[in-house]
Each structure stands twice: as C-alpha cells, then as structure tokens.
Amino acid sequence: MRVLRVEGFGNFTFSAIALALTGFGAGGTLVFLLKKYFLKKELFASLFAPAVFLFTLGLGYYISGYISFDPLRLVWDINQLFRLLLRFFIYTVPFIAGSTFIVLAFSIEKPGKVYFFNMSGSAFGVLVILVSMYFIAPERIFIIPMSLSLVAVILLSISLRPGYKRLTALAVLTASGFIFFINAGINIVPYKGIKLTLNLPDAKIIEQKISPFGTLEVVSSKMIRSAPGLSLSFEETLPEQHGLFLDGDTFSAIDRISSPESLDYLYYQPQSAVYSLYKGPDVFIIGLGGGIAVERAYINNSRSITVTEDNPHIPNLLQNRFADYNNGFFNKNNITVIKSNGRDFINRTDSRWDIIDISVTDSMVSSIGGIYSTETNYTLTVEAFLGYLRHLNTNGSVSVTVGLKNPPRNLLKLVNLAKQTLIKQGLDPVERITVIRGWSTGTMILKKRPFTHNETDKIKAFSDRMFFDMVYYPGINPREANRYNVVEGAIYYKSVSGILNDDRYVKDYVFNLGHPTDNRPYFSYFLKIAKLPFHLKEMGHKLILVIEGGYIILFSTFVTAVVYSFILIVIPLFFAGNKIKPKKTKVLIYFGLLGISFMLIEIVLITKVSKYLANPLYSSSVIITSLLIFSGTGSYVSDILAKKRKRITPKNAAYFSILFIAGYTLIILFFYDRFYDSLANTPLFLKLAISILLILPLGLCMGIPFPSGIAELKKTPDHSIPWAWSINGYFSVIASTGAVLISTNVGLVLTGVIAAAGYLCALLVFPE
Incomplete structure (x- = not known):
C-alpha cells in the first residue's frame, strides 16, 4: 500500500489487500490443479516456494518501474487500463508462491499448527514492517519481505539438505531477485504534487523524514507560493514559502516569517x-x-x-x-x-x-x-x-x-x-x-x-x-x-x-449530501448509485470518472473480484470429477462465509477503534496484529485440546467458537462506543492495552473455524483442501472491497451484524 500510494495510484491503493488475497486464492487453485505433480514432493516444493516469492517480488518490482501509468488518462486511453491490470498481476504473483507454501503445509502438518504459524508469522511481519518504516524509504521497503524469504530458504535448505542442483537453482533464484530489486525504483505518476514541484527552477528537497506516518518532505524553491482561496483584492506579494509533502502528495506551505507584515495575506482568506x-x-x-x-x-x-x-x-x-x-x-x-x-x-x-x-x-x-x-x-x-x-x-x-x-x-x-x-x-x-x-x-x-x-x-x-x-x-x-x-x-x-x-x-439532490455520523464516517462519499444514470447522461462516463471516480473504481474492482473469483472457484470443479463432489456445496459456502465474515469484522474493528486510539496507524496495527496472533493461538490451542479430549471434535470446536464470535461481535458493535467514551481521559498506552484485551477472546475464537473445517476435510482424501483455501481467499477479496461499499451505504454497525450473521450461517453448512 505504501508503494502504491507513493507512486500516485490514489484510489487504487486499497487494491493492495485484494491483490494479496487474490494471490493467496490463486495459490490454492494452483496446488489443486497440479496435485499429481506435488504428490510426494511437498517438502521440496515448499523449499522452492519462498525462493520463487523472493524472485518474483524483485522481478515484478523491477518490471513495474518500466510500465508507466497515468491515472488521468485512464478514462480515454484503453492502454492505461491494460498497464494497470498488468501491474496488478505482477504484484499478485509473489503471493501465489507464498500461498502455495501454506497450502502444501496443510497437507503435511496439523491444520491448527499450520494456521498458528501462518497467522503469527503475518503478525510478526506487520510489526517488522512498521519498525522498518522508520529507517527504510518506501522504494526500498520490499527488502524486508525479501530478506525474510531468504531466511526461510536458508533454514529449509539446512533442514531438507537438497542436492547440489537444487541448491544452485535456489541460489540463482534468490540472487536474481535481489539483483532486480537493487536496480528497481518507484515510477511516480507525472501529476503527483512533489514531481510537479521539483520541475520548478532551483527546486530541491531540503528535508526528508521517513516513518510509518508517511514520507514527509520539504521542498525549497523561490517559485513556491500557496494561498488557497486568496481574495482577488490582495495586491501585495506573498511571502517566500517551502512546500510540505506527505508521500509526495497533499501540498501545504511553510511561510518564511521575516516580519509581522509577512503574514498580512492571511487577512485576505x-x-x-x-x-x-x-x-x-x-x-x-x-x-x-x-x-x-x-x-x-x-x-x-x-x-x-x-x-x-x-x-x-x-x-x-x-x-x-x-x-x-x-x-x-x-x-x-x-x-x-x-x-x-x-x-x-x-x-x-x-x-x-x-x-x-x-x-x-x-x-x-x-x-x-x-x-x-x-x-x-x-x-x-x-x-x-x-x-x-x-x-x-x-x-x-x-x-x-x-x-x-x-x-x-x-x-x-x-x-x-x-x-x-x-x-x-x-x-x-x-x-x-x-x-x-x-x-x-x-x-x-x-x-x-x-x-x-x-x-x-x-x-x-x-x-x-x-x-x-x-x-x-x-x-x-x-x-x-x-x-x-x-x-x-x-x-x-x-x-x-x-x-x-x-x-x-x-x-x-443529485449528489449524496447525507450527514456523516460515527457509524457512517464518510464525509467524502458523494456518489448516489440511484443517480448514476443521470450523471452518465449529463456528464458521460469519462467526466463522472474524473469527478467521483474513487467509488466507481471501488465498485468496478468489487465486480471484477466477484467475476474473477467465480471463475477460479469453478475451474477446479471441471478437473476434479467426483473427488470433491460429496462436499463441494458445503465447502464452498462454509469457507466462503468464513472469508467474508472474518474480513468484514477486521475492517469494522479497524474503523471503529481508529476513533479512540489517536490516529489510524495505531488502530490498524493493534487490530491486525492482535487478530493475527490471537487467531493463530486459538487454532493451535484447539488442536491441543482436540488431541487431549476426544469429545472436542472439529465440528464441536467450530460450533462453539462461531456462536461466541457472533455474540461477542454484537456486544462490541452496540456497547463499544459507550465503553470507550468512559475512557476519554485514559492514557494512550492503557487504551492500547484495553483494546488488545477486548480483542483477545474474539481473536482466539476467530482462529478456530477455518482449521476445524480443514481438519474435517483431512479425514477424507484431501482433494478439497487446496480448493477450500482458494475459496476462503477469493471471498476475502470480495469482502475487502465490498466492506467499504457496504459500510458507506448501511453503516459500520449493520456491516458488523452482517458479518456475525455470516458466521452463524456457516454453522449450518459445516463440511462434515
């Protein structure tokens, strides 16, 4: 998301989550289609997966730098659409390799254990990336996942002891990935604020601060002047100014104050x-x-x-x-x-x-x-x-x-x-x-x-x-x-x-002027879907994209995700014959509902908590990290309990956890605001701690339904496991884009209620 934002993709940055989840779903489809190839080769295939991830990430980053993309030309130049899709495909490929590794692990180890390390590793990655953002510029941030992949390759090589040929292939893949990465760079769109400003005479960056809050840059030039809304009656000279940019965008000015009169222009706004x-x-x-x-x-x-x-x-x-x-x-x-x-x-x-x-x-x-x-x-x-x-x-x-x-x-x-x-x-x-x-x-x-x-x-x-x-x-x-x-x-x-x-x-009115509330905190949401035919008639499809393109692009991405996911979910059925037929309907609905509901709850929690934790950086970090760690822990504990107590079957574990998730989610939705309002004067670190404790029971239970379903599928020939993983990934893609569409129209509370209902419906179709 940082890379896309710095490049200037604007409304497309939200697609980063969808790209990752699409890659995860495609990885499951790949394993399913190549099941015979991977049979009895799971360990060595797992060895090459992180190497392929490293190589494709470095190569993709290098290639993307040569694929110029101009968002403003998208409305009339079809080539820009192909370039956008190509770049998105390039960024999806590494996640296919990562997903392949995880799916193969499910066939080797216990589902709860695999899910635990998958989620905990993801949480560790979030924390490492956050810390590294204080030291590493966005154009070099990919060095973190690539380095972690290299560590995985080394550890697996020590454990599996592959032959000379395989080690050579691994070395070539990893070295090539780093070489491509070193020679790659961010290709900023031509209209981005800082790029235009640096075209001014004597313009130069005189200060840069890198952090998770964004890359803050100050640009100096004698030509920089900014006074939004300045009266036409102002006849004097504006003071010398520096330009202030966040991630190369969002221009603001810093005045040089040489005398009190330097600021007289401010009277004229x-x-x-x-x-x-x-x-x-x-x-x-x-x-x-x-x-x-x-x-x-x-x-x-x-x-x-x-x-x-x-x-x-x-x-x-x-x-x-x-x-x-x-x-x-x-x-x-x-x-x-x-x-x-x-x-x-x-x-x-x-x-x-x-x-x-x-x-x-x-x-x-x-x-x-x-x-x-x-x-x-x-x-x-x-x-x-x-x-x-x-x-x-x-x-x-x-x-x-x-x-x-x-x-x-x-x-x-x-x-x-x-x-x-x-x-x-x-x-x-x-x-x-x-x-x-x-x-x-x-x-x-x-x-x-x-x-x-x-x-x-x-x-x-x-x-x-x-x-x-x-x-x-x-x-x-x-x-x-x-x-x-x-x-x-x-x-x-x-x-x-x-x-x-x-x-x-x-x-x-032709645009949405409805008053924003904490339940629907979307001040910038102006598009009325019911008025879209009117807008298209009056402005044409090109102009409406320029005026209110953000939500149209979001909706288009949602529709594309639905179609794309449907195709990739159905394809395995044509190759599977009767191998997954007995449970295919239950597998589809169960894992699809889990993917949608998990993602909806995560997004609702991030949005609600951001109101109380001073800034969205804290809320997103707390929610994502906590849910990943606690979900992984919940899956691991459920495996241990199932082994010690025979009564705790996968079905029973899923039933109990889902009932708790639905009930606890409703409690958070309707009582969270009142509870946090009473903590208004509480120090930030205590709010963070309380938020983590509130998420703890929910996260533990949210980690149980998925591995429980996988454990049930392992009782029969596991042809359905890669397909189930794909379904979960694809429906998560749909939810990641659909959550914003739902919450802008019905609010955060009802979005959370839909998620709770989704979990309850999954109870009825447990794939036993």
Missing part, C-alpha cells in the same frame, strides 16, 4: 471571517499542517492558540528544524501544539474556546499517510460537531473551511452536517449558520447562539472588503448573494437555503 467577531479570542485549531491556520489566529490577536496534529513529525519540523525560517514563531508562549488527534484531545479536555477552527485547505498534509489509507473522517461527523459545541464558550463559533468542488457538494454537505447537529441539540439551524465563499474555498461558521445583527454586519463588511460572496446568513436578501465570484444560477445560495429550509432538498 475566507478563514479570517470568524475572527472579525471577537477581540482576543481563545482558539482551538484541528490540524497543524504547515502552520498557516496558527499564523492566522495569531495575527488576529488571539489570546491563546491550541493546535493538534496527528503526525508527530510535523510539529518537530516547524518548532525545531525550520525555527530560523519562521523566526521561532511556533515556540511562542501563547501557542500550544498537541501531538494528538483533534477529536481524541477534545474528548479528554475540559477546556473551552471562543473559536474552533477546522481548515481543510490549510492542513491537508496533517492527515496520516502510509500504511493506513481510508476514506473515514471522524473529524467531520455529527458526534464530532456535538463535541465541538460542548467545548465552545457561551458565544463561541465553529469555523470550517473546505475547497470548492464543481458541481457543488462538499460545502453543501458541510452545511447539512451542521444543520443535523443543531437539530440534535434542539436548536434552530436557520439562525445559527453563516456561509461565505471565494473563488476556490468556502467557509461555514456555526454558533451556539443565534447570529446577532451586529455579528452579521461584521461578516458582511469583511466579505465586501475581500470580494467574497455571502452564501447564507439569517435573513439574507437573494440580491446579496453571487455578486463577486459569480456562478451560474447562484447555485450555492439556492442550495444552502434549500438545505436549511427544505428537508427534501438533500434527498432530491
């Missing part, structure tokens, strides 16, 4: 509107980014400024490495920088502020990059806004600024989010919301109290000076809207007025 309402306010800012929002608060005479930042390396850059560049600005006494997630911090503090500022355009780089890439956003949900209102002083305001999209949708969704929050508080949104916009950004101001005429006049005066448009304020005259930055049909004024005054407007 819509974000400054809220400061016209206060004298010496206490300000809370979510997202440090390049520090622009903090600078704006300071020049507007804020008494105190508190700012949070997810990525711990960004504050270090501004307060230490570039302290001379910004004249020590971020070390001032009235500026407090908190290295934490904004939502997490606000839930564990009793402080109150006059202004809570969330400026997406100022702090885009504050979002975590790296291994966890998700569309979830717990900063912009109804529950988050309720928390912001609780931490405002009596006459306080929440100011949120977003970039404008055409056709309009994100600013409108923000207004509906504020409306639903106020309604939940029993307050009238018509009197408490004001919206202004420039040519590229829009700002919404939300108050606990109704806007007074004096406050409205101040914002109107500010907007007139800056040539910004009033989109909405209580009692707005239609003639006051759409005066400076004219858009056809005054769409922003009409839409915001419609949202606030007509409950049907959101339902009828």
Whole structure:
C-alpha cells in the first residue's frame, strides 16, 4: 500500500489487500490443479516456494518501474487500463508462491499448527514492517519481505539438505531477485504534487523524514507560493514559502516569517471571517499542517492558540528544524501544539474556546499517510460537531473551511452536517449558520447562539472588503448573494437555503449530501448509485470518472473480484470429477462465509477503534496484529485440546467458537462506543492495552473455524483442501472491497451484524 500510494495510484491503493488475497486464492487453485505433480514432493516444493516469492517480488518490482501509468488518462486511453491490470498481476504473483507454501503445509502438518504459524508469522511481519518504516524509504521497503524469504530458504535448505542442483537453482533464484530489486525504483505518476514541484527552477528537497506516518518532505524553491482561496483584492506579494509533502502528495506551505507584515495575506482568506467577531479570542485549531491556520489566529490577536496534529513529525519540523525560517514563531508562549488527534484531545479536555477552527485547505498534509489509507473522517461527523459545541464558550463559533468542488457538494454537505447537529441539540439551524465563499474555498461558521445583527454586519463588511460572496446568513436578501465570484444560477445560495429550509432538498439532490455520523464516517462519499444514470447522461462516463471516480473504481474492482473469483472457484470443479463432489456445496459456502465474515469484522474493528486510539496507524496495527496472533493461538490451542479430549471434535470446536464470535461481535458493535467514551481521559498506552484485551477472546475464537473445517476435510482424501483455501481467499477479496461499499451505504454497525450473521450461517453448512 505504501508503494502504491507513493507512486500516485490514489484510489487504487486499497487494491493492495485484494491483490494479496487474490494471490493467496490463486495459490490454492494452483496446488489443486497440479496435485499429481506435488504428490510426494511437498517438502521440496515448499523449499522452492519462498525462493520463487523472493524472485518474483524483485522481478515484478523491477518490471513495474518500466510500465508507466497515468491515472488521468485512464478514462480515454484503453492502454492505461491494460498497464494497470498488468501491474496488478505482477504484484499478485509473489503471493501465489507464498500461498502455495501454506497450502502444501496443510497437507503435511496439523491444520491448527499450520494456521498458528501462518497467522503469527503475518503478525510478526506487520510489526517488522512498521519498525522498518522508520529507517527504510518506501522504494526500498520490499527488502524486508525479501530478506525474510531468504531466511526461510536458508533454514529449509539446512533442514531438507537438497542436492547440489537444487541448491544452485535456489541460489540463482534468490540472487536474481535481489539483483532486480537493487536496480528497481518507484515510477511516480507525472501529476503527483512533489514531481510537479521539483520541475520548478532551483527546486530541491531540503528535508526528508521517513516513518510509518508517511514520507514527509520539504521542498525549497523561490517559485513556491500557496494561498488557497486568496481574495482577488490582495495586491501585495506573498511571502517566500517551502512546500510540505506527505508521500509526495497533499501540498501545504511553510511561510518564511521575516516580519509581522509577512503574514498580512492571511487577512485576505475566507478563514479570517470568524475572527472579525471577537477581540482576543481563545482558539482551538484541528490540524497543524504547515502552520498557516496558527499564523492566522495569531495575527488576529488571539489570546491563546491550541493546535493538534496527528503526525508527530510535523510539529518537530516547524518548532525545531525550520525555527530560523519562521523566526521561532511556533515556540511562542501563547501557542500550544498537541501531538494528538483533534477529536481524541477534545474528548479528554475540559477546556473551552471562543473559536474552533477546522481548515481543510490549510492542513491537508496533517492527515496520516502510509500504511493506513481510508476514506473515514471522524473529524467531520455529527458526534464530532456535538463535541465541538460542548467545548465552545457561551458565544463561541465553529469555523470550517473546505475547497470548492464543481458541481457543488462538499460545502453543501458541510452545511447539512451542521444543520443535523443543531437539530440534535434542539436548536434552530436557520439562525445559527453563516456561509461565505471565494473563488476556490468556502467557509461555514456555526454558533451556539443565534447570529446577532451586529455579528452579521461584521461578516458582511469583511466579505465586501475581500470580494467574497455571502452564501447564507439569517435573513439574507437573494440580491446579496453571487455578486463577486459569480456562478451560474447562484447555485450555492439556492442550495444552502434549500438545505436549511427544505428537508427534501438533500434527498432530491443529485449528489449524496447525507450527514456523516460515527457509524457512517464518510464525509467524502458523494456518489448516489440511484443517480448514476443521470450523471452518465449529463456528464458521460469519462467526466463522472474524473469527478467521483474513487467509488466507481471501488465498485468496478468489487465486480471484477466477484467475476474473477467465480471463475477460479469453478475451474477446479471441471478437473476434479467426483473427488470433491460429496462436499463441494458445503465447502464452498462454509469457507466462503468464513472469508467474508472474518474480513468484514477486521475492517469494522479497524474503523471503529481508529476513533479512540489517536490516529489510524495505531488502530490498524493493534487490530491486525492482535487478530493475527490471537487467531493463530486459538487454532493451535484447539488442536491441543482436540488431541487431549476426544469429545472436542472439529465440528464441536467450530460450533462453539462461531456462536461466541457472533455474540461477542454484537456486544462490541452496540456497547463499544459507550465503553470507550468512559475512557476519554485514559492514557494512550492503557487504551492500547484495553483494546488488545477486548480483542483477545474474539481473536482466539476467530482462529478456530477455518482449521476445524480443514481438519474435517483431512479425514477424507484431501482433494478439497487446496480448493477450500482458494475459496476462503477469493471471498476475502470480495469482502475487502465490498466492506467499504457496504459500510458507506448501511453503516459500520449493520456491516458488523452482517458479518456475525455470516458466521452463524456457516454453522449450518459445516463440511462434515
């Protein structure tokens, strides 16, 4: 995922999981089709599997560097589609080799033991990769799995003592893999932010920080200037700036502060509107980014400024490495920088502020990059806004600024989010919301109290000076809207007025403006499937891909995974004859349901826990590692108990574990939030420990159904075992892409309920 993200694959990075699982499924199919070839050669085939993994990973990485891919040309150039599929195929091949090793191990050792080492090894790999990301750049991160594969080859060679010819073949494979890897590199797409910036005169990277949070880079050039939404009335010169990039993307600026006047341009952005309402306010800012929002608060005479930042390396850059560049600005006494997630911090503090500022355009780089890439956003949900209102002083305001999209949708969704929050508080949104916009950004101001005429006049005066448009304020005259930055049909004024005054407007709008909640934390999800025919008619398939391509690509990948998996599941049936016929229906349904349900629960847990563990890096690491270790342990323990107690048959073990999984999952879904809300002031390390303990019983039981099914299949000729492994892998592919589609439409809770129901249905088709 890191490599794909750095290369610039954007919406395709989620496919990394699908690629791995597809390879795992294909490995099972390969073993099934070549069963006669592998017969009595399992040990030596297992010896070559890690060597082939190493070789194909190095070779694939080398070849992919020569396959240029341009995502923007995908909508009209069919060659780009073939290049994309070719690159995905190249990255899938190594997992086929790894899967072959595991499937062969099932035919040699006890299922519980194999499953334990498979899952525990995967957990170890997660931890090793995480640690290595602090020292190894993304373009060299493949050295870790390749080195681990080399260790496996060496250990197996010592144990099996292959002949000279086999050792020579192994040496050639491994050496060739490393040679290809050494000469390979990442091929960044041409439109990626840092690549374009480095084309500027005298541009160079002057600072780089590597970590699991992403590769943070600072670029210097005399040509760099950035001021999103800057008023057309600004006639002075912008200060010198550095460019700040995360994984080569998401541009933000670091100002050179040579004098107080250097920051005068910040008065000329819509974000400054809220400061016209206060004298010496206490300000809370979510997202440090390049520090622009903090600078704006300071020049507007804020008494105190508190700012949070997810990525711990960004504050270090501004307060230490570039302290001379910004004249020590971020070390001032009235500026407090908190290295934490904004939502997490606000839930564990009793402080109150006059202004809570969330400026997406100022702090885009504050979002975590790296291994966890998700569309979830717990900063912009109804529950988050309720928390912001609780931490405002009596006459306080929440100011949120977003970039404008055409056709309009994100600013409108923000207004509906504020409306639903106020309604939940029993307050009238018509009197408490004001919206202004420039040519590229829009700002919404939300108050606990109704806007007074004096406050409205101040914002109107500010907007007139800056040539910004009033989109909405209580009692707005239609003639006051759409005066400076004219858009056809005054769409922003009409839409915001419609949202606030007509409950049907959101339902009828062509894009999804539904308010995000903690159960559906997808602020950026705008596509309405029911409106897709309308979009295709109005925009054509090419334009809709550019405007809302992310979810269309996700849906297309899901459909492709279903078709691809169906083909590879059915193919073995034509070669198997009657060998797997007696149990084929039960094997298909049982292992398919296990694959879907396991993946759905994992993704739901990662998403829910990310809200409480400060940043998604911790949540993904804790959930994935814990589930892998505990699942492996559960399978191993079940093997031991089955050996000591004859009553514990594979079927009984599967029944007990599945019933517990379903019940425990439902408890987590409906009581997890309440429990963690009571731990708001608990230190992070205790939250991590509590999360691991909560996952422990679930993980132990989730490791039992799969090896129990394999153990049952081993009682008969094991032609079904590779096929069962393939089914589990392919349905996991479907679930990895389908989970996002399901949760965006029905929410995380119902997605978890579906997973629990899937496990219960598996009870009915245990392959005995």
